Amino acid sequence: MSLTPQYLSGNDIRALFLDFYTQRGHELLPSASLVPEDPTVLLTIAGMLPFKPIFLGQRTPDFKRATTSQKCIRTNDIENVGRTKRHHTFFEMLGNFSFGDYFKEQAIAWGWELSTQVFRLPPERLVVSVFEEDDEAFGIWRDKIGVNEKRIKRMGADENFWVSGPTGPCGPCSEIHYDFHPELGEDNIDLEDDSRFIEFYNLVFMQYNRDASENLTPLQNKNIDTGMGLERMAQILQNKPNNYETDLIFPIIETAAKVAKIDYHHSDEDTKVSLKVIGDHIRSVVHMIADEIRASNVGRGYVLRRLIRRVVRHGRLIGICEEFINQVAERAISLSESVYPNLRQREASIKAELQREEANFLKTLDRGEKLLAEIIQEVKQKGLTSMSGKSAFTLYDTYGFPLELTQEVAEENNLTVDVDGFNAEMQKQVERAKAAHETIDLTVQGSLDKLVEHIHTTEFIGYTAAATTAKVEVLLVGGISEETAEAGREVQIVLDRTPFYAESGGQIGDKGYISGDGVLVRVEEVKKESDFFVHFGHIESGTLRIGDNVKAQINTAYRRRSQANHTATHLLQAALKKVVDEGISQAGSLVSFDRLRFDFNCPRALTSEEVQQIEELVNTWISEAHSAKIEVLPLAEAKARGAVAMFGEKYGNEVRVIEFPGVSMELCGGTHVNNTGEIGVFKIISEAGVSSGIRRIEAVSGAAILDYLNVRDKVVNDLSDRLKVKPEEIPDRIRTLQTELRNSEKEIQTLKSQLAIVKSDSLLKTAKTVAEHRIIVAQMEDVDAESLKAAAERLLQTIGNGAVVLASIPEAGKVSIVAAFSSEVNKKGVEAGKFVGAIARICSGGGGGKPNLAQAGGRDASKLPQALETAKTELEESLK
Incomplete structure (x- = not known):
């Protein structure tokens, strides 16, 4: 059976x-x-x-x-x-x-x-x-x-x-x-x-x-x-x-369809595809954020951002122009929370991340879609079938428009995108970014790979020593292995042991000298490749040879600065957790000789009061002179003690723990002060957002404070001379200048509006009577949006019962439209907001407003005559 x-x-x-x-x-x-x-x-x-x-x-x-x-x-x-x-x-x-x-x-x-x-x-x-x-x-x-x-x-x-x-x-x-x-x-x-x-x-x-x-x-x-x-x-x-119509996904699709005011089963195939994409991707993003992945431009964060943006894009394709993701996300959470309770536990974080990303990308879509539409139109006019990689890269680099979305829109218009050209432009940008800061390259790595069986891994003694004798194991010139190198050459050196800290964990490498029998090498930076420390330097004098016994000496002044800044980042993170939110975690850092930078996850900007509290707390810990306690522990034990790890970082079975008892405990391989009192003083320079959900604090500490103050002092003195006031009077003087500027701008706008009103008087003779209403539909030259609005309101006031629709092209290719309707026209069911929005769509734009007054814009000025003719016809039909 x-x-x-x-x-x-x-x-x-x-x-x-x-x-x-x-x-x-x-x-x-x-x-x-x-x-x-x-x-x-x-x-x-x-x-x-x-x-x-x-x-x-x-x-x-x-x-x-x-x-x-x-x-x-x-x-x-x-x-x-x-x-x-x-x-x-x-x-x-x-x-x-x-x-x-x-x-x-x-x-x-x-x-x-x-x-x-x-x-x-x-x-x-x-x-x-x-x-x-x-x-x-x-x-x-x-x-x-x-x-x-x-x-x-x-x-x-x-x-x-x-x-x-x-x-x-x-x-x-x-x-x-x-x-x-x-x-x-x-x-x-x-x-x-x-x-x-x-x-x-x-x-x-x-x-x-x-x-x-x-x-x-x-x-x-x-x-x-x-x-x-x-x-x-x-x-x-x-x-x-199909899988999408099962009870695992279809309730999410139905929610999206309800927002779009459409019926899935009675939709065309393209609409169904968009609803399925939304249903699938929403499940992905809620689970990713619940597992503490945050949107960014790299790694898994980029995967998250890409999926969210595809949801927004497909929402737009089915007619959803406002924020909607969280309505759909709530349905996804409710479907799975019984099996995955962390979805509901992290509901606030999930929805905050989605709202931020959606709001930001809606702005990106507005900007990017306008330019993309222009590019597609130009490609078609030229009879081409492919969009250039350079154009796609401009969309990506300038407007944050992902290549994948550019490809999707191009495909909808039966076009392809030159991906190789895009990648070539991306590579050019990478090379430009690297030009000012040379990093270890594939040539160096290739040479090391060939020599790896014949040389010792580098022994790092820099935690306890500033200098050591060492043997030259590898000598590279331009990434090529050489036996000798003379004065004037740029070289890369691998020693059997070194006190030089190699760039890692956000801390830059040490500077210093390698010296020997008649030879002196100035070391500018040190990088770690596998288990080898590569010293990048310039031979100042003499000749360096493979096998030479040399002295490696770090610049201790630079080291003191970098380790003060590094310890300061630990104190800063502890202060952020204490003042702002215990859930804050590190998202990146830079520890240099002259400053420090700390990126952290936070959905909002810090208040000025919070910044001040953080700075004061760090300086309190500095003045209390907490001694460092450094241990190497099993990873599980370190975490059990409460050591803070960087999210997403991979650690070995044993880890180095830097603790300032009562203040901070972190997993870290960097160099640090022995006592917080060695830092001296800490000053926050700025706090700002660097990407969605990621904030950045830049600060200085220790001896670098003097450099910072000298620069500030020079700027203040320059402003004082230019404004002819004392330093303490600069803020008041600037506020006065700003007020004068705003007043001047208002006067200019008033004059523009008055001029537009004068120009509009000539349009009264074009007024057409329909039933008991009077209609004016016209284009005005050289009038900005605000002045156009003033002119429309004045004309409606003059004609009384009626409708006024005015348009202008305030700048090349751009369209501005204003509609002003009397209450009698509104009673006929004609509202300015809905009316002007529909007219603007003819010019590839949109807009809206109140029933009696509304504004809209468009990006295809060539369609303006058609739009105004349509406005005239529809008003006449509606008011008869």
């Missing part, structure tokens, strides 16, 4: 899967964070990723079997999201894992039992695939399970050999597919036909590790890694045409 699949909710499917394997001796584990421990990937992309160290034999598990429902994010196929039935950026992978315990036969037997007996999938609707060389798996399916040979397909490595990435654990796999149309028979089955088949369960027989040269090495233990797509199983059991 054939089984009949029963309807199950997404939550039911998840619970049944986990219960099935828990009852079979599997440890039930919670989903890991979307921020993986594995430094080789940005985001958690598979259910097995948290177990990768176990599969590789790097960690001994506390259990032999485990089962999870792992939240995952992949963006490699983002262009297919919403367009296919089952591509997603966010999905849940149900998995069962064996760490050297059971293997192929047991995994296959349980997979079949779960599918056919728990989820009641008819066996005649299931087809399995195996790796073409895996005779063992083929035999198990045929002989042990009893699957007809015709429904077992051998497939190549692309389909049935699973890899976690370019390197890492891997092995042959066997997949279970559901057949939506078994009536088509068992001959010539094509599993790539996604209109007939859906792969819902992948059993990976993890038995190899693949290295960078693609060599396969057997793992210490044979392991099982399986993955069942929750969304795919929901599609099957809920009998839906």
Whole structure:
């Protein structure tokens, strides 16, 4: 008797899967964070990723079997999201894992039992695939399970050999597919036909590790890694045409459709795609922010920003022009909070981040879309089919318009984008940025790679010594290995030991000298590459040779400055947590000889009072002379003691802990003062935003304070001379000048408005009477928006009952439109705000306002005559 699949909710499917394997001796584990421990990937992309160290034999598990429902994010196929039935950026992978315990036969037997007996999938609707060389798996399916040979397909490595990435654990796999149309028979089955088949369960027989040269090495233990797509199983059991219409996603889509005032089922295909994109991406972004990922322009922060911007963009495509993401996000949170309670716990942070990003990008869209429309129009007029990379880069660099969105809009207009040209422009910018600050390059790295087997790693003694004798291990000139180098050459030197701190953790490298028998090298900067410290310097005199015994001496004055600034950043972070919010964390830093910079996560600007409190608190700690306590501890112990780690930073098993008891405790490899009193004094120079949700404080401390005060003093004296006042009178004098300037600007605007009113008087003779109303629709020359408004109000006042629509082109290509309607016209159902907005759209613009007075703008001045003619016709029709 054939089984009949029963309807199950997404939550039911998840619970049944986990219960099935828990009852079979599997440890039930919670989903890991979307921020993986594995430094080789940005985001958690598979259910097995948290177990990768176990599969590789790097960690001994506390259990032999485990089962999870792992939240995952992949963006490699983002262009297919919403367009296919089952591509997603966010999905849940149900998995069962064996760490050297059971293997192929047991995994296959349980997979079949779960599918056919728990989820009641008819066996005649299931087809399995195996790796073409895996005779063992083929035999198990045929002989042990009893699957007809015709429904077992051998497939190549692309389909049935699973890899976690370019390197890492891997092995042959066997997949279970559901057949939506078994009536088509068992001959010539094509599993790539996604209109007939859906792969819902992948059993990976993890038995190899693949290295960078693609060599396969057997793992210490044979392991099982399986993955069942929750969304795919929901599609099957809920009998839906695609994953998006299941109860896991469709309520989110319905919420977005309600905001847009549309019906999903009665929408065209493009609208459905946009709604699906919104439904998918919203799930991704709420989970990413809940796992403490914040939007930025790099790494996983860029993935988050890109997804949010795609949501906004697709909202715009279906007619949503205002902020809406949080309405949809609330539905996503409510759907998943019973399984992932951190969504509701971090609701405020999620919604604050989404609101900021959405508001900022709406402004970006307004600016970028205008320029993009102009570029597309120009490309089409020239008869081209591709937009230049330079134009795409201008949109990105000047307006923050992502390349991916430029490509999407271009595609909608049947155009492509020269991505190679875009990348070339991006590279030029990178090179310009590096021009003033040379960094270790691939040539240097390549030379080190060739020499690595013949030289010692650098021993760093700079925490306790300012000078040491050392041996020259590597001598590079222009990145090329040389035996000798003479005076006048720029060189890169690797010593067997060094007191020079190498640039790391935001702290720049030391300066100083390397000297020997008749040779002197001025060291300008030091960088660390792998375990080698590379000293970049200039040979002042003599000749340097490989194998020379030399003296390495840091500039202690510079070191005192940098370590004072570095300790000050620790005190600053502690003060921020105490004064503003305990949840503040570091997002980046720079510790230089003359200043310090500290970036931190904060959704708002600090008040002047908070800045003052922070500065005073840091200076209090300095004056209290707290002594440093420095220890090397196991990472777990350091965290247990409360040491602050930088979010997203990868640490080894042992870490260096810098503690100023009662004030600060952080994981840090930098150099620091022995006592906070050595800092002397601390002064905040500025506090500002650097990107959405990220603030920056710049400050100076110690001896650098004098340099800062000298510069300020020079500026004050210059202003005092120019304004002919004493330094303490400068603020009052500037306020007086600002008031005079504002008054002058008001007088100028008044004169402009009066001139426009005079010009408008000539339009009274063009007034046309419709029923009892008078209508004036006209274009005025050389009139700005404010003056146009004054003219329209004056004309309406003169004609009384009626409507006035005036337009002008205040600057090249730009359109300004004003509508002023009397109350009698409003009673006819004609409102200025709605009317002028519709007219402005003809000129590729928009706007609105009150029923009696409204303004709008446009960016296509060539359409203004058409817009005014339409305004005249519609007013006449409405008022007859």
